[in-house]
Amino acid sequence: MTRRSRRSALAAAAVAAAVVLSACGAGGRPDGGSGTDAAPAVGITDTSVKIGAHFPLTGVAAPGYSEIPTGAKAYFDFVNAAGGINGRTIDYVFRDDAYNPTQTSQVVNELVLQDQVFALLGGLGTPTHSAVLDYLNSEGVPDLFVSSGSLLWDQPAKNPQTFGWQPDYEIEGKIVGQYVAQNFPQAKVGLFLQDDDFGRDGELGARRFLDKQIVAAERYTPGNTDVAPQIAALQAAGADLVIGFNVPSYTALSQLQSLRLNYKPQWIYSNVGSDPGLVGSLLARFSEGAVTDAGLLDGVITTEYLPGVDAPDDPWVQLFQRVWDEHGGDGELTNYRIYGMSQAYTFVQALQAAGADPTRESIVAAVERSGAQFQGPWVAPFRYSADRHAGVSGVEVARITGGTTESLTPVLVTDNGDAPITEATGEPAAPPANGIPAAPPAG
Amino acid sequence: MSQQTDEPAAAQASSPVATGAPRPGPLAAVRRRLPRSTFGRHALVVLLALVAVVLVLELTSPFRNSQFATMSYYAIAAAGLTVLTGLNGQISLGHGALMAVGAYTTGLLLGDDGTGLPLLLVMVIAAAVTALVGAVVGAAAARLHGPYLAGATLALAVAVPGLAIYFDHTLGGEQGLPVASPDVPDWFADAVYFLSANETPTAKYLAYLGWGTLLVVLLLLANLMAGRIGRVWRAVRDDEVAAELAGIRLGRVRVLAFVVSAVCAGLAGSVLGVVVRLAAPSGFTIVLSLGLLTAVVVGGLGSLEGALLGSALLVFLPPAVTNLGIGAGLDGTQAAQLAPFVYGVVLVLVMLLAPSGAVGVVKKLWNRSRTNRRGPSTRRTG
CATH class of the missing domain: 3.40.50.2300 (Response regulator)
Known part of the structure; x- marks a missing residue:
């Protein structure tokens, strides 16, 4: 084949490729957007709601922290065994990020895009969760109850989907x-x-x-x-x-x-x-x-701010012990598992507050509206409102003696900045008999 | 310079010339029509790869797109590392740190809300800054051998994330420096829509960005490897004394190899930054450097295809294993712990059964089948 004919063959091939490409393509956008359709509800059906979390299950941060999702899972299994919430069972998926922000971003992509979760619950760690903060908020995924006391999670204007949970530092x-x-x-x-x-x-x-x-x-x-x-x-x-x-x-x-x-x-x-x-x-x-x-x-x-396993007489610990005995895996109930169960308990309340047909928007609105009234094992109320996404508002000071703790002060409640410190008012909440929070009154 | 122990990739690249007279058969006919210049051939392959990338990205789910984006930055860094280790014989345990340099540079230059410099310019600057760091490290590395070189680069991997914590006001400390995620340019979204009638979410745009960068890097590296510089690198790797006798200045060659490799790592870090949206010290631990090295070794040391294959393994294997584990009835924690275990087993098996990596095995099988088919008379002598 001569050089000349080769060149023309190449040119012909290029033209053919261009023709094929333009033929198989769409050409241009149709006029008038169709992007205004309401997106179908993600991660929630009439019988189930799927939520996800990222935790360090392997690596240096795994001891202790890897127990949190096992606690949450046990509590959700407990709720599911009792028929779920509004007829929906809770499908809880947690994935390993090894406390590495790069991996957090990968597993959260997997949770949101592949697993199609309705919301994230209790993603752990300040550097890890920072990596997905913008992403979750731009995708409109409710990012509930982050497992970290950083003040980053309380920025409702910038991050409307993200809520803190534990008392901030x-x-x-x-x-x-x-x-x-x-x-x-x-x-x-x-x-x-x-x-x-x-x-x-x-x-x-x-x-x-x-x-x-x-x-x-x-x-x-x-x-x-x-x-x-x-x-x-x-x-x-x-x-x-x-x-x-x-x-x-x-x-x-x-x-x-x-x-x-x-x-x-x-x-x-x-x-x-x-x-x-x-x-x-x-x-x-x-x-x-x-x-x-x-x-x-x-x-x-x-x-x-939560009862611990050193207080086996506490009614909440007794409830969680029962949950763990019935639905837990290997190992004992630990304070980390109680932490996970308490977060799960909060999520169940949020789901109930969002009504019979929760959407991603309505669960965020429900936490803002009634989150401050949520009652549970935590010692002081949350600070949730339309312009605050801060978690538990108080702690009590205690002394560790012989493996247990004794209280040194009553529960003290305060807020960021120069807000005064006051003693908590109101009785500590008692767990419901069936262990599942009662649905709040409508409105 | 063309000896039997030559690299598989280079052997392939030079085979039409080396085998002398054209052989009959359809393969040879195709081969004859290929562009004569090495660059032209490589460019053709990259063009075909680009078509494949577009097809794959348009046909897969958003989650797969994001996985491909992840794979692209591992592959860019692994390609750079395979050139350094496989071709020039220098080991580096510090490529994670070089990626950190790229990622932090990108984060600082893009600004908080992405109103800084344009992304492509930022990527070039990130690569340049990393090249500078690579030149300094390379100058030290050029004097070291074997375990000492490994130790020095290991120190780099440990020290650089520490810098980010020390200068926490500029670099964000432990919780990291947010990197603004780029908006999808309208012209790009329109072009993709023109081709496939698909919208372009950010995840897909980032995958295109990463793979575009990767293909450019592969094209340039393949040329470098096939040309004079690649031969010089191999000469230094195979026999220093002989190379020096042939007039090659070892130090300069080694530093150049390190700089080229660092540029790749810097670009990879830059892509990582925008894909992850964060540059944090805990993302650039020694685990990252070791992960890159295992990717290169599993794929096949010194081959760009191997670097691609190894990074694919790095990205796709752990979630696949975890999901298999969950499917087999393990709970979430056990399934997560299974992934590093299986990865380790794969690594050990590759070392035992195929020390030349996956690409090495494929090449060997390919050559054997050709030898069998053609009989001993066409045995290639290289």
């Missing part, structure tokens, strides 16, 4: 700060902070009451397991009371390091970092068996 810091100012007025206070929003928000709250008492604020970088410089600096500054806004592994590390330095301040850990069961197992692992239980935590002060 700022109000926790405020309540701890006031408690210390009232009960340890002479203490020299040191702060042990995770170097991100968690530590920053907690410090902000604590400084409202303790600014004059604070002698040192030391920050650690998550991932760096050497906290010797920080603990030594706190000791050198003469701090005799240390408030830690840190995750459980750093509770264990800071305890072991102060043991090594023979440093014995009064420790106060935020709720996040104080689960005795998890910290105990971490202590045993980090110390290679030298410390075998959470005994080091005896006398440590913390905060609580």
Whole structure:
């Protein structure tokens, strides 16, 4: 074949390709949009509603946190066994993101596009959930009850679909700060902070009451397991009371390091970092068996907003124990499973509040409208309204002794900024006999 | 330079010349009509691949589109890594960190609400910044060998995410730097609609963006590998002394290979940033670097097809295994734990049974079947 004929053959092929492409294509858009049709309800049918979540089920953050979705699943199974909500069973899908934002974005894509979930429930972690915040809001997927105390979730103007759930770190810091100012007025206070929003928000709250008492604020970088410089600096500054806004592994590390330095301040850990069961197992692992239980935590002060497994007489714990015995998998009921069940309980209330035929819009509206009246195992009401998407409004201060906790204060309620701290009014809610929240009165 | 141990990809690229006289048969007839220049041949393949990409993206669901977008940035980085490790013989455990440089640059330049520079320009700048970092790292790496090189690049992988936490006011700290997701340009949506009568949601646009970048990267890399620079890289890999005797300056060649590889990683990071919409330290841990290396090894070291195959495995295998596990009655947690396990088993099996990777096996089978068909007289001598 000569060069010339080859060239013309190529040209012919190109023309043919162009003709085929334009023939099989649509050519142009039809005039007049058809995009105004109401989208069919996603993830919800007359008999089921599908919701999704992302949790670290593998990797470094998995111990503890991977139990949360098993708790939620057990509670939904319990509800489904009782006939579901308004005739709909709840199909709960949770996927592993290994606490890696890149993977969170993948699994949330999978949940929203492939699994076609109605809503997300309790996605865990500040960096992980940040990665999908814009996406969920631009897709209009209700993003309910994020498992993190960051203030990011309370931005209804920017993120109308996203709701926080647990008390944010700022109000926790405020309540701890006031408690210390009232009960340890002479203490020299040191702060042990995770170097991100968690530590920053907690410090902000604590400084409202303790600014004059604070002698040192030391920050650690998550991932760096050497906290010797920080603990030594706190000791050198003469701090005799240390408030830690840190995750459980750093509770264990800071305890072991102060043991090594023979440093014995009064420790106060935020709720996040104080689960005795998890910290105990971490202590045993980090110390290679030298410390075998959470005994080091005896006398440590913390905060609580949910009943824990150390209070087996609490009616909510009894309910959750029953749920776990009937529908749980392997293992015991833990505080993390109670956390998951409590979130599931909140979701059931939201679903009921959204009426007989919930849509993505109506469930968001329902949480804004009646979320502040939701009653459950949490000690203080949510702060949901049309312009607030903040979670539980209070905590109580408690002391860990012998593996259980004793309350030091009544439930204290406050809000972000300079809102005053008040004692909670009203009786603690009692669980319904059948364990499923009653549908709220219409309207 | 053309010896029997030459790379499969290069062997394929140079085979029409190397085999001498044209053979009869339909294959040879097709081969004769191919463009004579290497670039032309590669461009033709890329053009066909582009058609395939359009077909696949238009025919698959939005979720698959998003998976393809994910695969594209892994593949871009893996292609760069396979050139570095397979062709130049330098190992890098720090490519995750180089991707982080690309992703953070993209995030900073795009601005909070995407009102910064245009995306393509941002991607070019991200690649340039990463190239700069790659040149610095490469200069250090060029002096190191084997485990020392692995150690130095490992340090990079550990240190760079730490920088993001240290400069948390600019880089967002632990919770990361949001990256504005680009809007779909109207002309692009119109063009896609013109072809397929489908609308273009962001997920699909990002998949096009990623694959467009990937194809350009593959085209350029394939040319580089087939040309003089590729031969020099292979020469350095195979025998340093011989290469030096032939007048090749080892240090310069190694740094160049590292820079080229870093540019790929930077582009990959840039695509990752806009696809994930976030650049966070926990997204660029050593796990990412190791994942890229396993993708390259499983696919077949030194081959671009292998890098593609390996990244496909990286993206599609874990969810598939998880869903299989759930289908088999495991609960969610167990099924999630199954995925890394199966991935590990696959890696071990590949190492044991096919050390040259999937592409190596395919090539071997292909060559064997051809030898059998044609008899020993047409045995290729390269």
